[in-house]
Amino acid sequence: MITRSSALLQRAESTCAEVAPLALQSLWQTQLSRAIRDPRELCRRLGLDDSWLPGAEQGHALFEVRVPEAFLARMRHGDPADPLLRQVLPLAAEGVPLPGYVSDPLAEAEHTPGPGLIHKYAGRVLLIASPVCAVNCRYCFRRHFPYSDNSPSRAQWELTLDILRQDTTIHEAILSGGDPLAASDRQLGWLVERLEAIPHLKRLRIHTRLPVVIPDRVDDALVSWLGNTRLQRVMVLHINHAQEIDDAMVKACARLKRAGVTLLNQSVLLRGVNDSVEALAELSERLFEAGVLPYYLHVLDPVAGAAHFDVPDAEARELVAGLREILPGFLLPRLVREIPGEASKTPL
Numbered sequence: 001m002i003t004r005s006s007a008l009l010q011r012a013e014s015t016c017a018e019v020a021p022l023a024l025q026s027l028w029q030t031q032l033s034r035a036i037r038d039p040r041e042l043c044r045r046l047g048l049d050d051s052w053l054p055g056a057e058q059g060h061a062l063f064e065v066r067v068p069e070a071f072l073a074r075m076r077h078g079d080p081a082d083p084l085l086r087q088v089l090p091l092a093a094e095g096v097p098l099p100g101y102v103s104d105p106l107a108e109a110e111h112t113p114g115p116g117l118i119h120k121y122a123g124r125v126l127l128i129a130s131p132v133c134a135v136n137c138r139y140c141f142r143r144h145f146p147y148s149d150n151s152p153s154r155a156q157w158e159l160t161l162d163i164l165r166q167d168t169t170i171h172e173a174i175l176s177g178g179d180p181l182a183a184s185d186r187q188l189g190w191l192v193e194r195l196e197a198i199p200h201l202k203r204l205r206i207h208t209r210l211p212v213v214i215p216d217r218v219d220d221a222l223v224s225w226l227g228n229t230r231l232q233r234v235m236v237l238h239i240n241h242a243q244e245i246d247d248a249m250v251k252a253c254a255r256l257k258r259a260g261v262t263l264l265n266q267s268v269l270l271r272g273v274n275d276s277v278e279a280l281a282e283l284s285e286r287l288f289e290a291g292v293l294p295y296y297l298h299v300l301d302p303v304a305g306a307a308h309f310d311v312p313d314a315e316a317r318e319l320v321a322g323l324r325e326i327l328p329g330f331l332l333p334r335l336v337r338e339i340p341g342e343a344s345k346t347p348l
């Protein structure tokens with residue numbers, strides 16, 4: 001998840017996206033296509049009273065609702081403060097303009113040497129393997145980009161791959177998006193076969209929220225390309241609250257680990273979701289039980305419509321200081337911000 005170039009993505013869109021006929025869809029694809037996309041249905045299914053509806057519809061008009069059933073099932077019924085629901089429920093506050101909150105907080109079309117490619121940091125490149133997500137998170141900096149549901153075509157990928165083939169300083173390819181695992185296994189298998197043929201590439205990294213929101217995404221077809229590549233594999237999940245980790249998710253993680261994947265997690269610090277030492281500590285503990293190590297804790301990107309999630313820097317530092325007092329060092333995520341133009345994420 002989390003990649004930041006709209007211009008790039010629009011260029012990378014193609015005319016030959018794969019759409020599997022219904023009968024050939026995997027279970028996860030069916031779940032993805034049946035995700036809730038109607039704010040009225042979201043409110044009804046969670047037993048919210050009608051007072052939430054106008055705000056949900058206003059927010060939805062700005063950035064559409066998308067919530068898979070498997071994620072909805074982990075929310076508490078009738079509780080508008082549920083930490084999972086807060087991440088996906090549109091609010092009227094999203095439409096209130098605030099100084100400093102902009103539609104493209106990380107303005108970054110400058111680092112795009114090829115279609116579907118972002119090269120900002122030394123030794124690693126980001127590949128936009130799918131512009132689509134399985135869940136639409138209200139705090140996402142991508143919320144203002146009107147992506148279509150296409151992925152780059154194979155001809156466009158070949159141009160990008162040529163750049164990787166020629167640049168021997170690149171050792172790691174990061175599949176990002178949108179959510180790269182929203183692409184089909186056929187498409188991903190094709191791409192990884194080409195990546196592993198590049199001798200100087202050592203690692204394949206995947207930034208994804210799909211195994212969290214639809215654990216059935218981790219199926220035989222995924223494991224067959226992911227488990228058999230010569231590249232070392234790292235998956236960076238995106239989980240913000242311990243309640244997101246249910247039995248199905250733990251099983252998916254176990255399966256990924258058996259396929260030789262190192263599992264890490266990045267979170268965003270979000271008001272009303274995980275803005276307490278207790279919530280963050282429980283998240284780290286649950287992650288480790290599932291075989292996942294905390295990696296980054298991002299402060300919010302100042303994207304218009306997400307201001308109600310903001311936690312000030314001073315408070316963020318205090319929270320992490322509190323965490324440090326109660327957790328082993330390896331369960332402490334690194335508190336970072338992304339600053340355009342910097343050579344890495346910036347520690348706070």
Ligand SMILES: *Cc1c(COP(=O)(O)O)cnc(C)c1O
Nearest residue numbers: 118120121124125126174344345
């Ligand atoms: C975040 C990011 C990466 C990965 O950074 P790490 O610190 O290695 O996790 C790579 N490329 C881009 C463009 C990024 O935004």
Ligand code: SF4
Nearest residue numbers: 001002133137140209
């Ligand atoms: S999974 Fe959520 S946070 Fe990640 S890119 Fe998609 S909408 Fe944004």
